[in-house]
Amino acid sequence: MGEFVxxxxxxxxxxxxxxxxxxxxxxxxxxxxxxxxxTEAAERDDVKAVIVYGGERVFAAGxxxxxxxxMSYTDMVARSGGLQSSFSAVARIPKPVVAAVTGxxxxxxxxxxxxxxxRIAADDATLGQPEILLGIIPGAGGxxxxxxxxxPSKAKDIIFTGRFVKADEALAIGMVDKVVPAADVYxxxxxxxxxxxxxxxxxxxxxxxxxxxxxxxxxxxxxxIERIQFAALFATEDRTTGMRSFMEQGPGKARFEGx
Numbered sequence: 001m002g003e004f005v006x007x008x009x010x011x012x013x014x015x016x017x018x019x020x021x022x023x024x025x026x027x028x029x030x031x032x033x034x035x036x037x038x039t040e041a042a043e044r045d046d047v048k049a050v051i052v053y054g055g056e057r058v059f060a061a062g063x064x065x066x067x068x069x070x071m072s073y074t075d076m077v078a079r080s081g082g083l084q085s086s087f088s089a090v091a092r093i094p095k096p097v098v099a100a101v102t103g104x105x106x107x108x109x110x111x112x113x114x115x116x117x118x119r120i121a122a123d124d125a126t127l128g129q130p131e132i133l134l135g136i137i138p139g140a141g142g143x144x145x146x147x148x149x150x151x152p153s154k155a156k157d158i159i160f161t162g163r164f165v166k167a168d169e170a171l172a173i174g175m176v177d178k179v180v181p182a183a184d185v186y187x188x189x190x191x192x193x194x195x196x197x198x199x200x201x202x203x204x205x206x207x208x209x210x211x212x213x214x215x216x217x218x219x220x221x222x223x224x225i226e227r228i229q230f231a232a233l234f235a236t237e238d239r240t241t242g243m244r245s246f247m248e249q250g251p252g253k254a255r256f257e258g259x
Contacts, residue, residue, distance in 0.1 A: 002033030007040050007047075012197030013190060014047035016090070018054045026108040027064035028079065031086040034112070038089035045258070048201060049096040049193035052116055053186060059101045059125070060109030065134070080139055087140045091115035091212075094205040096196050100189035101125050102182055106164075111138060114145040117208065119175070120189050121167045122182035127175060130162035148215060150174050200238040201258040206230075 001007070004020040016037045018024045026034075041050045054060050071079065090097065090112065099105075099116035105127045113119050113127070121127070129142045137143060138159060147155035150173045158165060170176040180188050196204060206229040214222030233239050237259040245254035 002029075002036060004030050005033035005037050007037045009044070009047055011194070012046065012048040013051060013193045014041045014044065014049070015051045015053055016041060018052075018060055023058050023061035023104070024054045024109065025064040026060055026062065026112070027067045028082075030064075031083055035086040035089045038093055042089075042093045042095070047095065048199070048258075049098070049196040050093055051098050051100055051186070051189045051193055052090060052112065053100040053189065054102065054105075054109070056102055056182070056186075058103035058109075059099070059105040060112055061104045062107030062109050062130075083140050087112055087115050091141075091145075094208060095201070096193065096204060096208070098189045098192050100185045101127070101176065102185050107131055107138070107142075108140050111140040111142045111145065114141060114149065118177040118192070120178045120180060120185055120192065121170060121176040122185045123167050123179050124182055125167045125170070125176075125179075126164050127167075127170050128162065128164045129159050130164070132160060133162040146175070198256060200236075200242060200254075200256045202236045202238055203233055206233055 004018065006017050006019070008015045008017055016034065018030065018034070020030055024030075041047050087108075097116045099113040099119045101113055101119055101121040102125060103122070105113045105121075105125065107128075107130060110127050110129055129138045129146065131138050131142070138146075143155070143159060146158065149155075150158075154173050165175060167176065167179045171179045178188065210222075210226050210229045213225050217225070238256045241256060242254045
């Protein structure tokens with residue numbers, strides 16, 4: 001457990017909780033603690049789905065600018081890979097991941113939310129990539145993940161202007177997937193995550209990897225990734241259990257063991 005980031009596990013759901021008052025600024029220490037929590041969540045068999053959460057007040061308002069302001073070009077050359085890979089550790093958790101977004105998710109905070117499979121946001125949440133206003137660009141995946149999520153023209157508008165995106169617009173353009181009252185954000189995230197606590201975890205892992213990897217390649221290569229993952233699942237106990245249950249009891253009644 002880190003000083004500012006911890007993994008809390010309850011009933012199969014792991015919450016990566018960022019807690020660095022007042023605004024959850026993502027300094028190097030927090031970045032590395034996020035990596036450690038994501039790695040633990042990925043490895044633990046008792047974690048079936050993951051929530052990324054900054055608390056009731058704010059998700060994460062961005063990088064620690066005071067820390068970053070003193071970094072030279074050579075400093076950032078050395079650090080930028082670690083910055084990206086600490087967030088990518090969240091994106092690569094081989095389980096369903098939901099970002100529970102309250103308050104501000106700006107800059108690095110927005111980039112962290114983009115690493116989740118879906119985003120549930122408070123109705124008063126504010127997202128954005130305002131790095132351009134500091135004379136830089138997003139450096140933890142924002143230019144790549146945002147454009148893949150909302151399309152290049154919308155992503156360019158948000159990144160070029162550095163403007164804030166309110167929850168209703170974020171929902172309309174697909175930047176978030178659901179908007180709920182602020183008090184309900186974490187509860188909604190838990191409800192989404194709990195869908196998977198008894199699911200076929202090998203199939204979920206394969207589905208996530210196939211979608212994610214398929215987006216990085218051409219269609220024919222993506223189809224080959226799908227074919228290989230599909231066939232591989234016929235070596236799992238869950239496949240046998242699921243098909244037998246379907247034939248004997250109908251759909252949706254299988255009890256999977258994750259093997």
